Amino acid sequence: MEEIKLVKMYMDDVIRNEVIKVLDTGYYINGPNLKAFENDFKEYLGVKYAIGVSSGTAALFLSYYEMNLKPGDEVILPSHTFIATASPLAFFKAKPVFVDVDPDTYCMDVEDVKEKITSKTKVITPVHLYGNPVDMDPILEIAKEKNIKVIEDACQAHGSEYKNKKVGALGDLGVFSFFPSKSMTVGGDGGMIVTNNDKYGEILKLRRDHGRSSKYENANLGLNFRLNEIQAVIGKLQLKHLSEWIERRRIIVQVYNDFLRQYSNVKLPVERDWAKCSYYVYTIQLEDRDEFIKFFKERKIATGLYYPIPVHKQPIIEDLYGKQPKLPVTEEIVKKIVSLPLSPLLNDEELARIKLEINNFMRRSS
Numbered sequence: 354m355e356e357i358k359l360v361k362m363y364m365d366d367v368i369r370n371e372v373i374k375v376l377d378t379g380y381y382i383n384g385p386n387l388k389a390f391e392n393d394f395k396e397y398l399g400v401k402y403a404i405g406v407s408s409g410t411a412a413l414f415l416s417y418y419e420m421n422l423k424p425g426d427e428v429i430l431p432s433h434t435f436i437a438t439a440s441p442l443a444f445f446k447a448k449p450v451f452v453d454v455d456p457d458t459y460c461m462d463v464e465d466v467k468e469k470i471t472s473k474t475k476v477i478t479p480v481h482l483y484g485n486p487v488d489m490d491p492i493l494e495i496a497k498e499k500n501i502k503v504i505e506d507a508c509q510a511h512g513s514e515y516k517n518k519k520v521g522a523l524g525d526l527g528v529f530s531f532f533p534s535k536s537m538t539v540g541g542d543g544g545m546i547v548t549n550n551d552k553y554g555e556i557l558k559l560r561r562d563h564g565r566s567s568k569y570e571n572a573n574l575g576l577n578f579r580l581n582e583i584q585a586v587i588g589k590l591q592l593k594h595l596s597e598w599i600e601r602r603r604i605i606v607q608v609y610n611d612f613l614r615q616y617s618n619v620k621l622p623v624e625r626d627w628a629k630c631s632y633y634v635y636t637i638q639l640e641d642r643d644e645f646i647k648f649f650k651e652r653k654i655a656t657g658l659y660y661p662i663p664v665h666k667q668p669i670i671e672d673l674y675g676k677q678p679k680l681p682v683t684e685e686i687v688k689k690i691v692s693l694p695l696s697p698l699l700n701d702e703e704l705a706r707i708k709l710e711i712n713n714f715m716r717r718s719s
């Protein structure tokens with residue numbers, strides 16, 4: 354029996370051939386493919402600037418750098434996220450202030466954000482986790498009122514919409530990841546920073562390439578965070594499929610939801626009226642989660658855990674900032690969450706096998 358993977362990577366002959374063409378040109382960085390990918394991404398999001406970088410983490414690092422963070426400045430972010438939302442802050446000696454999440458959407462709890470704003474808050478980083486958009490309006494409103502910047506971590510949310518607008522383009526800066534498992538990839542690591550702000554857009558184009566103002570002159574501080582031509586051509590071609598892939602993801606989610614609704618012990622994902630979730634992953638909650646994972650593993654069906662240890666409880670965070678205040682919802686859900694296989698390439702036979710094994714598990718445990 355073949356393993357059902359959590360995610361299947363898309364590749365086709367068009368992409369293969371274009372990669373070979375790039376290899377044959379011998380022109381590997383800062384070329385036409387990067388420009389084309391950035392232009393297409395910009396158009397897709399309806400945003401003024403899209404700047405290709407080497408990873409989502411690089412995108413976050415550069416975005417936080419642009420915020421001119423000083424030691425002790427505070428950044429509000431959820432703990433229920435990937436470590437990279439928080440880790441760049443330590444390089445600027447800024448302090449992460451973790452907020453709890455909404456137990457239905459897994460996104461930051463807006464009321465907790467409001468409570469944790471202080472005179473030192475410089476940035477709020479909403480994370481559109483699992484592709485589910487954060488309720489942005491109240492965050493943008495309070496940020497404007499208090500002169501706080503907003504960096505959207507849209508690393509899991511390519512094509513997700515908030516009130517009919519694509520996420521990533523709503524705050525001051527937005528960041529995306531093209532890590533291989535993401536809804537679209539560049540065949541390795543890669544990222545994108547997007548903004549409508551001219552100042553950020555122009556400077557970030559330079560910073561990702563040593564702050565170079567011309568070939569030999571470095572007028573600005575920068576490092577090497579470039580996205581290369583091979584990655585860019587893959588990204589450009591993958592982006593063409595993104596809308597159709599999101600629709601396929603949403604159909605599979607509907608199949609999962611319709612099937613799982615019969616089990617009262619399963620908590621399904623929630624999509625708010627104003628949200629269009631791109632479903633980077635499909636996450637449910639179960640009391641006997643660990644047993645479920647084991648049962649599935651034995652039957653060669655992969656499951657995912659995004660994420661078992663919340664960021665505020667990670668050893669490095671406690672080392673750097675001390676023990677963090679409790680986040681009751683986050684600490685509770687991380688014991689119950691599990692993600693099922695989901696990708697546009699998941700086929701009907703695989704879905705039927707997954708449903709059958711869910712049913713076997715439920716019968717076994719009841």
Ligand SMILES: Cc1ncc(COP(=O)(O)O)c(C=O)c1O
Binds near residue numbers: 408410434435543544
């Ligand atoms: C929410 C979130 N933030 C940041 C990142 C970092 O992106 P990357 O792996 O491309 O560095 C990821 C992806 O892994 C992510 O899921």
